[in-house]
Amino acid sequence: MRKRRDFLAANSGVRVVTPSFILLVKPEASPEARAGFTVSRKVGNAVARNRARRRLREAARLVLPEIAVPHADHVFIARAGDAEIPFAALLADMRHAMDAAGRKASGKAGRKMASRG
């Protein structure tokens, strides 16, 4: 994801909080599943922010192709400490978050259908 507009739009999607990051998923946002990363100054100095973003991106590269929500935008918001925590923990958090986001997204769609009916 490369447009500020898309990142702001993801705020209206489902939200999953883990110790290492916050995941926003906006379903039906684009033809293909996409990912973006937000790292604020609360994470640390420039080196810590770069490192946090790169590690999140690497983890997403390994995990998302298998279990991403189709046609959805995935925004990962880094939290303090992401530059130091073990990479395995990052992977575990991401798998867990993708699983929860998938269930929440389908549940939201289901409620929409129910209220419509």
Place this chain on the structure above:
RNA sequence: UCAGAGGUUCAGGCGAUCGCGGCGUUCGGACGGUUGUGCGAAGGUCGAGGAAAGUCCGGGCUCCAGGGAUGAACGGUGGCGGGUAACGCCCGCCGGCCCGGCGUUUCAGGCGCCGGGCAAGGGACAGUGCAACAGAAAGCAAACCGCCGGACGGGCUGAAAUGGCUUCCGGCAAGGGCGAAAGGGUGCGGCAAGAGCGCACCGCGCCGCUGGCAACAGCGGCGGCACGGCAAACCCCACCGGGAGCAAGACCGAAUAGGCGCGUCGCGUGGGAAACCACAGGCUCAUCCGGCCGGAACGCGCGGGUUGGUUGCUAGAGGUGCGUGGCAACACGCAUCCCAGAUGAAUGGUCGCACAGGGGCUUCGGCCCCGGACAGAACCCGGCUUACAGAGCCUCUGACACG
């Protein structure tokens, strides 16, 4: 060998593998008449720093303004000379201060020589101003305790004295005291006591000569000591500065809306060549008054311009080596090398080996865990400042050991 000071270099190393960004090469298929364009793949190659940081200075580059010069205002700089594109940076020197050693001296201090270190170092006779508390007195000289002399006098004490105390008058600024600072310092002479009152040396000021590009230094003469401190108080003097910044600037430009022009179509009445005016007509719920409108549609073209894209965009006051000149900063010459160009922003994940470091256990063989300093390019360059684990090298000083 150890300790200290100063300077300088490096910035964890080697390898495997999966990924990322730039640039060539080859291949693939799509569009196209072609040059070619963008997409994908393979393989090649390059891919953060000494501070990339803070943004404290100086430039290049770009745009804007401006006829030149000078001045005003504002801001900055401040010994002298050199280096540099330039600087508030760097180098050298001068004067100052501090530390160490040696010499002189009875000691201290001072002075001389040698070595090392430190600093934002113009002007206090251009003017205005500031100095709490203490102190008699804080900038102009003055006199609290004091020192010295005098008193026909007065008082007290004493047997008395030319004695002592007190009081009064006068001289002095050595000693004490206050203070951050009290109007040259040391010594000798001198004097009632004292004092640059006189003398010697030192300091200070003025003049002259000599040396030096200069800051300044040395020597000689005169003065007889006043002209104290603060300008990182206002200020004065000299010198410097046009403004903005790559989000500068240039180019392309979808959809929608709006602007301008042209054409086609359309266009109640009267006046007028036209502009326009008046009246119909319409809108403002209706009426009166007032106000506004008094053509819409279609097509073509032009210019502006938002999201966005392209460019500026990385070969440069460039790095390395050698030589020459210079005390040095640095300059010149030759050879050689190409060393990031991202734009929601490329350097990451995993693993192995050896090397520093920290912690724990220990049967002293070793084992386990943690873990690589500060920190991430955003137009480029020269400095300054700040952060920083550890390692190497050079110079100097001191101690110990050996020869």
Place this chain on the structure above:
RNA sequence: GGGCGCGUAGCUCAGUGGUAGAGCACUGUGUUCACACCGCAGGGGUCGCAAGUUCAAUCCUUGCCGCGCCCA
């Protein structure tokens, strides 16, 4: 990229070269059966940090640290 401002007691702020203050808050005490109000007394400060100028620095100068704001 460029510019401006602020850090003083627990909080909000004065002070601008000479031993640092106000209001609220806090503590003790008086008043009240008790509390509030009120009266009296009191404690509390690396003046963000460091270096410098000065006899003397919260104040002047420089460099850092933190926070806030404005413009492109």
